[in-house]
Amino acid sequence: MVFANIRDISGKQCHFVIIARLTEDPSITVAVLEAGPAHLEDPAILTPTGFTGQLGNKEYDWMYQTVPQNHLDNLQYIINSGRGLGGSSSMNFLAWTRPPREDIDALVALGNPGWDWESFIEYCKKSERFVPGAPDVLAMHGQKYEQGTLGTQGPVTVSFPKLVSRGDIALRSSLKSKGIPVLDNALSGQVTGTWCSVATIDPETQTRSNSVTAYLLPHIDRPNLVVLTGAVANSIITTDSSGTVVGSGIAFTHDGAKHEVYAERDIILCAGAIQSPKIHELSGIGDRRILERIGVDVRLDLPGVGNNLQEHITYVGISFELKEDSGVETWDPLRDPAFAALERELYDQHKEGLFTMVPSGLTFLPLQILSENAAAIVERHAKTLQEKAHLYTPGTLLQHELQLENLRNPQLPECELIAFPGFRGNLNEVQPGRRYFSIVPTLCHPFSRGSVHIASSDPEKLPQIDPCYLQQDIDMDIMVEAFRFARSLANEEPLREIIAKEACPGEEISSEEAIREHVKRSCKSTWHTCGSLSMLPRECGGVVDPQLKVWGTKNIRIADLSIVPLQVASHTQALVYSIAERAADILKSEIGSLL
Numbered sequence: 001m002v003f004a005n006i007r008d009i010s011g012k013q014c015h016f017v018i019i020a021r022l023t024e025d026p027s028i029t030v031a032v033l034e035a036g037p038a039h040l041e042d043p044a045i046l047t048p049t050g051f052t053g054q055l056g057n058k059e060y061d062w063m064y065q066t067v068p069q070n071h072l073d074n075l076q077y078i079i080n081s082g083r084g085l086g087g088s089s090s091m092n093f094l095a096w097t098r099p100p101r102e103d104i105d106a107l108v109a110l111g112n113p114g115w116d117w118e119s120f121i122e123y124c125k126k127s128e129r130f131v132p133g134a135p136d137v138l139a140m141h142g143q144k145y146e147q148g149t150l151g152t153q154g155p156v157t158v159s160f161p162k163l164v165s166r167g168d169i170a171l172r173s174s175l176k177s178k179g180i181p182v183l184d185n186a187l188s189g190q191v192t193g194t195w196c197s198v199a200t201i202d203p204e205t206q207t208r209s210n211s212v213t214a215y216l217l218p219h220i221d222r223p224n225l226v227v228l229t230g231a232v233a234n235s236i237i238t239t240d241s242s243g244t245v246v247g248s249g250i251a252f253t254h255d256g257a258k259h260e261v262y263a264e265r266d267i268i269l270c271a272g273a274i275q276s277p278k279i280h281e282l283s284g285i286g287d288r289r290i291l292e293r294i295g296v297d298v299r300l301d302l303p304g305v306g307n308n309l310q311e312h313i314t315y316v317g318i319s320f321e322l323k324e325d326s327g328v329e330t331w332d333p334l335r336d337p338a339f340a341a342l343e344r345e346l347y348d349q350h351k352e353g354l355f356t357m358v359p360s361g362l363t364f365l366p367l368q369i370l371s372e373n374a375a376a377i378v379e380r381h382a383k384t385l386q387e388k389a390h391l392y393t394p395g396t397l398l399q400h401e402l403q404l405e406n407l408r409n410p411q412l413p414e415c416e417l418i419a420f421p422g423f424r425g426n427l428n429e430v431q432p433g434r435r436y437f438s439i440v441p442t443l444c445h446p447f448s449r450g451s452v453h454i455a456s457s458d459p460e461k462l463p464q465i466d467p468c469y470l471q472q473d474i475d476m477d478i479m480v481e482a483f484r485f486a487r488s489l490a491n492e493e494p495l496r497e498i499i500a501k502e503a504c505p506g507e508e509i510s511s512e513e514a515i516r517e518h519v520k521r522s523c524k525s526t527w528h529t530c531g532s533l534s535m536l537p538r539e540c541g542g543v544v545d546p547q548l549k550v551w552g553t554k555n556i557r558i559a560d561l562s563i564v565p566l567q568v569a570s571h572t573q574a575l576v577y578s579i580a581e582r583a584a585d586i587l588k589s590e591i592g593s594l595l
């Protein structure tokens, strides 16, 4: 949470982008509330593979739990999310990607003038410090990265991972032999193909670059900046001015006691796609019917709050056991504590080894490449969506139209295959001493829409999260085609040469019915939850306007992934940094015009 020009503090991956940019002006004072700990100088955060120690550890991870998923045999899922300074930029897998041009331009088509690819790229460049790899590394991975499309002066350091698994390289060659193009600059707005991703790693120190190292620590001594950790924002304190809601402060809990902090200007929520809607609803901003049911005073009836939630749902991964002499680097040996200790020493002393390896083999593919039945699948579902049109809000209908247009275009991606050097399956045991290589198919533009809403007026209670995984049959159909395609890659050279057998799910899962049943029980979140406070016109179920201001309010803004109204075919951190850079510009120009 960020407040500009605080008046009184009796009392947060908020985006430090905003505070770093705003506090450049000494007349603006900014306070940040972060619910989690500071985690400064923490090896679990700074070591590139440190995320393995963070996932599932409540010190670092909110571990949100979904409600039982109707379309997935009522299973419940964990959505991991960074808790502490830097939010998920401190626990993510470090891949640095940009969406395709069409996905960014869709923001304009959805009613947000000015949010086009050209402006997006300028904000991306503002956040990036791209360190080009050595020419031999670039040549080995077929990468060019033309100057001009990349930022070199920004705070977030982006570089080639020091260690790229030979498994990733073999997968890339196998895809190439299947006719998939190897992209030489996947940050250019064209992502259909396969490549070796860059990562948010400082190449000199081999440590994570996150919003804390990039935007907070360099400015921590500014007198006009206040950061309070362990401070849980409960609600926005509001007043009313001629029918417009004015945010005047935040009620929060720190050290078990309740406090309030007041702002002279703006209140900016950056609590992520799960908790930013929660704070709105607890403040009386949301769907009147939901608020009244649980006894929260309605300050602003805004039915879009908490709806339109979208998630890059992923199939857990097809894991292949590697031949003993494959020579492929994987994380599997780190299960042996003695081996892990040696690798730790190698990392600590020489900044080398498995602790510098992050997932970097990325592939984005259209349905037409995944399946020869693409046209029939698309037309069948187009018909169903049309028949059900009366069930959807105007905003969802508009999104579905754009999605169908995308699906019919054989150039645009609908599925990502993530190379994972290690075991990731959910069936069968890992065999001691064995190494594995997994392929993780992930949906790029799900048609399913979920929600997140409070079920109690008690701020201590987490909201009810219902991502409605695979609610739309088309999502399941694309996932099944992606599973089959990923599995088929094991028959392609050179992958075939290094694989001993499919370890998970295994050959017994082969009939259409068995594959569907298995996929249904083997899904996960990719932690890219978005859309729950969508930037859309108010009449389309929108929550924020193109200036990131909540409709019907004077000064409440949102600057996190919750505002993205339609999922994008990429990982999401670069998108969030660009949103935050834009938010800072919006605020600075408004403040400037008042001076």
Ligand SMILES: Cc1cc2nc3c(=O)[nH]c(=O)nc-3n(C[C@H](O)[C@H](O)[C@H](O)COP(=O)(O)OP(=O)(O)OC[C@H]3O[C@@H](n4cnc5c(N)ncnc54)[C@H](O)[C@@H]3O)c2cc1C
Pocket: 001, 012, 013, 014, 015, 033, 034, 035, 036, 051, 080, 081, 082, 083, 084, 085, 086, 087, 088, 089, 091, 092, 093, 094, 095, 096, 097, 231, 232, 233, 234, 270, 271, 272, 273, 275, 276, 279, 526, 527, 528, 529, 559, 560, 561, 562, 571, 572, 573, 574, 576
């Ligand atoms: C495990 C994992 C792996 C990922 N891998 C990648 C990757 O490789 N590449 C990529 O591009 N993206 C990746 N992502 C996604 C990316 O990191 C996120 O999309 C992005 O960080 C979201 O930013 P945000 O600001 O919307 O929310 P967050 O980063 O979640 O920040 C929200 C912040 O608000 C705080 N907060 C929440 N509630 C409150 C409250 N009530 N009061 C005060 N503070 C509060 C939280 O503690 C947190 O610090 C990954 C995410 C995860 C979780």
